[in-house]
Amino acid sequence: MRTTDLLTVSDVAERSGFAPSALRFYERIGLVHATRTTGNQRRYERSVLRRLAFIRAARNVGLSLDEAAAALATLPDGRPPTRADWARLSRGWRRRLDDQIGALQRLRDGLDSCIGCGCLSLKTCAVQNPADVAQVRGPGAAYLPAPLRAVHARR
Amino acid sequence: MRTTDLLTVSDVAERSGFAPSALRFYERIGLVHATRTTGNQRRYERSVLRRLAFIRAARNVGLSLDEAAAALATLPDGRPPTRADWARLSRGWRRRLDDQIGALQRLRDGLDSCIGCGCLSLKTCAVQNPADVAQVRGPGAAYLPAPLRAVHARR
DNA sequence: CTTGTAGTTGAAGTCAACTTGAGGTCAAGG
């Protein structure tokens, strides 16, 4: 598979866990880079795997691709990124997760005080109006983790 | 505004916090019901407010509209729902929230063990591969709470 | 040299939950 030390799409797909279509998409939006063979096929450097690893981790933590891209853009230009560089990028994630956890906990605690009464009062119920679960702007957005639903929704 | 005790769209919109367009949408998908005036305008019964309150709470907890609809479908047919009915519907939510919180905590703890090293190793890093943060099927889905991003993303 | 697998492109589709817009109706006040 590997004449040089460059990787093909399917190599990268398998190793990174991203579908080939996702890799092409990421290239289109400038998130990752690939050189081309004379026949116009993509060849990836090994370093793209680490970049993709960062992207996956960022997504896991809840970042959008835009945010991940912005973070990646702060990597140094001339030299290859060091471990310290990567660590710097993910340093803020703990706080973000703490906040997310806190919001969910407050929601749950509000639920505890509501569940017996079945109130769901429009004005007073904490599950109705969790002050700190930010209302999301724009269409198609809900308050809370749609994706986490899959934790329960089998199949 | 109120000649009878029926509510107009804007009444319901204001009291429920849902936009009129959302109310119309909910009616189209059979989530709420409204009668019509001779001039074809919607008139809502007061009970729709409670129904909408349930829907909002369900969305806050992370349910889809489909799931909310399924839950609402289990309400008794002949009689108006009691407080016990509503309480029953929201009883499972605590477990759901607990699970969501747990998944995030494990992710955070994995991050703690990773952040110093900047590894993000494809095989071993917990932030890379949180075993219990379910991978979501289908397009457009990530691992974790996109909406929670708004907690940070000002503007 | 043939064959099959893997790769290419650009455009369009998917999903959820709505919103927006165009074009029209209705009821009340002045």
Added chain:
DNA sequence: CCTTGACCTCAAGTTGACTTCAACTACAAG
């Protein structure tokens, strides 16, 4: 009678993160 504002419908648009498709090309094995 006219205007204003609230309401109606139906179709299409929005968002993010991709996937799917059709039609075509490249490369390695035999």
